[in-house]
Amino acid sequence: MGDQEQREADALRTRELVAEARRLRQVIAAAEADLARTHADAFALAEEQTGRLREASTREREMPLRSMAAEFAVDARTSDRTMQTHLFEAHRTVTQFPTTWAAWHEGRVSRAHVRVVVEAGADLDDEHARVAFEQDVLDYAETTSPNRLRSYAEQVAESVNPRSMQERHDAAVLDRRVWVEDLRDGMSMLGAIGPSVEIHGVYDRITRQGKAIKAADRVARREAAEREIEREAATRGEREAVERYPVRLGASFGLSRDGLADGAGDSGVGDLGGCGSVVAGEVWFDQRTLDQIRTDLLLDMMLTSTPSIDATGGVVEGGLGAIRAHVQVTVPATSLAGTTAGGAELDGTCAVDPETAKILAGNAPGFDRVFLDPIGGAVLAVDRRHATAAQKRYLMARDVRCRFPGCRRPARDCDWDHREDYALGGKTDVDNLGAFCKRHHTLKHAAGWTVVQHPGGRLHFTAPSGLEYTDDPPPRVMFIPDPPPDRGRTGVDDVRAPF
Incomplete structure (x- = not known):
């Protein structure tokens, strides 16, 4: 085969691959659009259930949607907060942007395009303005990438929006927030949304x-x-x-x-x-x-400086500047001793590098020792046993985070829930207690979820729909001490403990 023939053959094969990729993207887009339709139907069902609770309290009226999101989340092995957002966004897309959803289902635009269109047009309350916006933006969306579409969509939304920029900013500023996202290798990302x-x-x-x-x-x-x-x-x-x-x-x-x-x-x-x-x-x-x-400057100022405005009015002794960061770090004794080089973790959510763990341990006023099973790593006990405080230490070591499937809120920020209600004779001991964050503690009691606790901390959940799920305490990774150095190579006759 000559060079020209080889180039033509390569070009033909490339065209075939591009066509196949296009076909698969259309299949994926149709499936994602159908999933969004299902999520939208689930949201609508929860709305109907809420509508039947006209005389209920505000908290009771929140339960249908929260419980629906929890069922979908446990089945999908994701956070119920995230799933609740998915249900809402799917319902908004299907009901307020039906033309966009249809283009998505036909594979003419991707999920990323749909997200840009919905986010840019979310503030368009007027139906006629939204229809005009959607048609204009969709024509361009089919010819360009989501990143290029965003700028154009925002300009179109601005041109047809009857609300002024100031009005929209005043509403948007209410959503300012700060969050943390854990990364790998003992690193985390601090994010903030606020006025530009x-x-x-x-x-x-x-x-x-x-x-x-x-x-x-x-x-x-x-x-x-x-x-x-x-x-x-x-x-x-x-x-x-x-x-x-x-x-x-x-x-x-x-x-x-x-x-x-x-x-x-x-x-x-x-x-x-x-x-x-x-x-x-x-x-x-x-x-x-x-x-x-x-x-380094940002972290230094955030951890050591005092806010210019202190609204506590003397309620907090020393003011806001006297408040210091508080974290819970679990460090294997072998890591502190230097015989292993891993295992430290922050609030059960992310890893901590050994050097930072040693510095924190060296400055800590005290420790809670946690005894683990040497084979399976299950928590056996903690060494302080005076009243409820000891039980909390044990449960924090065992549960690490909220025990509702998919939730990662640290146990230290959770309620201590009686699996069998105390009012019904449930005992206040570690075999009947566990960490539930405020959101899921309320959901458990108000939305009809039942929980049975088995030995070792395993929980058996039954949802209002009758579906069943299990949740085990977080698994532990046991770190084996490093082998002693080669005596023949180092000339060392014995290995001494670092302490």
């Missing part, structure tokens, strides 16, 4: 502070270079030093011709110390990137 001016102001301030630190570091590097030149000139002669030093100094300190640091601080990780510090007889320079400096 304040958010950009915060970013601009820490950026300016970061650049000031970088500028100070450049000055320190230049001064260190000048001192080195002076020492070189004093020992070998000024001309020889001036002729030879710039080449060597440029490689060592990253100087450009104007004497400033060229790309200084673009790699490595430093701490919050000053620039040009002398450590162990050597000059230390700030090697952090601007992003790293911004992050």
Whole structure:
């Protein structure tokens, strides 16, 4: 086969693959649209159930939707809060943007396109304005990517929206919030939604502070270079030093011709110390990137500074500035001893690196020791046993988080629920107690969910629909001590404990 024939064959195969991918995307889009329709029907059913509770309290009227979301969430193995949002968004898409849903079902647009259209048009309360918006945006959506569609959709929504920008901003600012998302390798992301001016102001301030630190570091590097030149000139002669030093100094300190640091601080990780510090007889320079400096500044100010406005009015002793961060960290004794290098976790939600765990443990005023089964890792007991406080420590160690399927709220922020109601004779002991967050504690009692607790903390749930689910305490990973070093290679006769 010649080169031209090979290129034509490759082009034909590529066209076939593209066509197959297009067909599969249409199949996936149709299935996702059908799932959204099912979620919308579930939301509508919950709305009908709520409508039959006209004389009920506000909390009772919330239960049909919350219970419906919980059933779908447990079956899908996801959070019921997330599922409740899915049900609402699906219902809004199907009922308020039917043309968009139809285009999605036909595969003319993707789920990402639909999300952009619905989010941009969510504030259009007028039906005629929404129909005009939807038709205009859909025509463009079929020709471009979701990212390019977003800007256009927002412009169209602005042009047809009868509400002013100020009115919409006043409503949107009520949704300001802060959240945490756990990542891998002992890292987490702090997110915030707030007024654009304040958010950009915060970013601009820490950026300016970061650049000031970088500028100070450049000055320190230049001064260190000048001192080195002076020492070189004093020992070998000024001309020889001036002729030879710039080449060597440029490689060592990253100087450009104007004497400033060229790309200084673009790699490595430093701490919050000053620039040009002398450590162990050597000059230390700030090697952090601007992003790293911004992050360090933000965390430092958030953890140590006092708010300019304190609305507590003396209710909190010392004011808001006296409140300090509080986290619960579980650390294996073997990690503290240095015989293993893992196992520490924060509130049962994410891993903590060993060095941070050791620092936290070293500064902690006390510990709760948790005894685990050496094989299965099940919690056996905690060593403090005075009244309810000991039971709470045991349950926090066993349950770690809310026991409702899919929920990850830390146990320390949960209620201690009696599986068998105390009023009906249920005992207040660890075999009848467990962590339930306020949301799911209320759901359990108000929406007809029943829970039976089995040995070892396993819970058996029965939903109002009759479907059944089980939830076990979080599994534990046992870390085995590292093997002793090779005696023949190290020459060490015995291995001593680090304590």
